[in-house]
Amino acid sequence: MEKTRIFIPKKLWPEYTSFAAMNPSMTNLFPFPELNSERLPFLIAGPCSVETPEQLHATVAQLVNKGIQLIRGGVWKPRTRPNGFEGVGTLALPWIKEVKREFPVRFAVEVASASHVEEALKAGIDVLWIGARSTVNPFTVQEIAESLRGIDIPVLIKNPVNPDLGLWLGAFERLESVGLNRLGAIHRGFSNYRDKIHRNSPMWQIPIEFRTIRPEIPMINDPSHISGRRDLVPSIAQKALDLNFDGLMIESHVRPDAAWTDAAQQLTPEVLGELIGKLKTRKIHFEAPETLHQLEEIRQQIDEADREMLEAFARRMHLVEKIGEYKKLNNVAAFQRERWQEVFESRPEWGKKLGLNPEAVEEIFRIIHQESIRKQTEILDQ
Numbered sequence: 462m463e464k465t466r467i468f469i470p471k472k473l474w475p476e477y478t479s480f481a482a483m484n485p486s487m488t489n490l491f492p493f494p495e496l497n498s499e500r501l502p503f504l505i506a507g508p509c510s511v512e513t514p515e516q517l518h519a520t521v522a523q524l525v526n527k528g529i530q531l532i533r534g535g536v537w538k539p540r541t542r543p544n545g546f547e548g549v550g551t552l553a554l555p556w557i558k559e560v561k562r563e564f565p566v567r568f569a570v571e572v573a574s575a576s577h578v579e580e581a582l583k584a585g586i587d588v589l590w591i592g593a594r595s596t597v598n599p600f601t602v603q604e605i606a607e608s609l610r611g612i613d614i615p616v617l618i619k620n621p622v623n624p625d626l627g628l629w630l631g632a633f634e635r636l637e638s639v640g641l642n643r644l645g646a647i648h649r650g651f652s653n654y655r656d657k658i659h660r661n662s663p664m665w666q667i668p669i670e671f672r673t674i675r676p677e678i679p680m681i682n683d684p685s686h687i688s689g690r691r692d693l694v695p696s697i698a699q700k701a702l703d704l705n706f707d708g709l710m711i712e713s714h715v716r717p718d719a720a721w722t723d724a725a726q727q728l729t730p731e732v733l734g735e736l737i738g739k740l741k742t743r744k745i746h747f748e749a750p751e752t753l754h755q756l757e758e759i760r761q762q763i764d765e766a767d768r769e770m771l772e773a774f775a776r777r778m779h780l781v782e783k784i785g786e787y788k789k790l791n792n793v794a795a796f797q798r799e800r801w802q803e804v805f806e807s808r809p810e811w812g813k814k815l816g817l818n819p820e821a822v823e824e825i826f827r828i829i830h831q832e833s834i835r836k837q838t839e840i841l842d843q
């Protein structure tokens with residue numbers, strides 16, 4: 462039987478380009494070459510878990526109407542605590558085949574072992590993803606990689622649960638070493654202790670660093686797992702587009718409140734459709750010549766301001782070294798708690814008066830103090 466043609470809605474986001482889209486090899490790397498850069502940001506949506514044939518059918522039917530072409534659905538679910546619902550398992554695979562026969566969609570599932578890969582491939586699953594709890598474990602990633610040797614299938618790799626950029630990059634290297642090259646990254650946030658807002662802290666700096674190292678790899682944001690609550694999904698999705706992410710993976714269920722997993726963070730396809738309509742995409746570059754000229758001028762002023770900041774930092778370090786010499790002469794410890802407390806408390810206040818974010822100032826001074834201590838202990842131990 463001939464494969465159903467993929468339904469491509471008319472330029473959902475015509476203006477959008479992203480870093481990866483700028484790269485000519487992007488279309489090969491992205492899940493489907495036929496979905497070219499015009500179609501970015503790439504949307505993946507679907508239920509957290511495949512639960513029943515009816516739930517899957519109803520959800521997919523509605524998502525197709527919203528222009529979704531790649532459905533996600535968890536079949537094997539890694540859960541934090543035992544005795545919860547751990548996914549329907551292989552039983553769900555024929556249901557997926559059935560919805561794929563009926564609707565013009567492709568399907569992505571999470572795999573966490575060689576046997577999952579084998580089952581998924583047998584069932585004709587189109588895209589695999591490696592979850593955060595697997596990315597964290599090089600043995601698991603290697604096992605999955607080995608099971609995919611010689612197979613051409615797109616694989617998306619979620620960030621590891623802990624904020625370790627090396628582990629995330631390493632997972633890509635393991636898959637690349639067995640010949641896979643249609644790879645994408647999913648930013649789903651990082652485990653935390655008492656982040657009162659997010660289920661998984663976004664730590665945007667990490668996907669940003671990832672993209673400076675591997676700009677050709679598409680980066681997809683998962684606002685559902687970052688937020689853990691549906692009311693926050695729109696703002697996180699928008700932030701990802703403000704940062705030129707290449708796509709979004711959003712959890713959607715026909716009856717979110719009755720969902721067997723992650724009920725609080727799933728959106729109905731209806732609400733998802735409204736969200737897609739509201740999201741603003743950004744251009745990657747300035748285009749108008751006069752704006753470019755102004756930008757150049759402002760950037761020169763920024764260069765100057767940065768130079769002045771570095772000169773001030775060098776002056777400060779020179780004074781710190783001087784104190785370091787006195788500390789050595791008098792055999793006094795480098796760390797001076799009371800003085801440091803005074804500095805640490807006053808600078809954010811000074812910054813605030815200058816219109817700066819006190820938390821950012823605090824962070825800067827934390828680093829400055831670290832450097833003072835490093836320098837002074839070096840002097841003390843000379």
Ligand SMILES: O=C(O)C(=O)C[C@]1(C(=O)O)C=C[C@@H](O)C=C1
Nearest residue numbers: 784795796797800801804830833
């Ligand atoms: O005041 C000092 O004793 C310093 O060495 C300076 C300084 C700083 O960087 O401001 C460095 C280390 C101390 O813990 C406290 C303050």
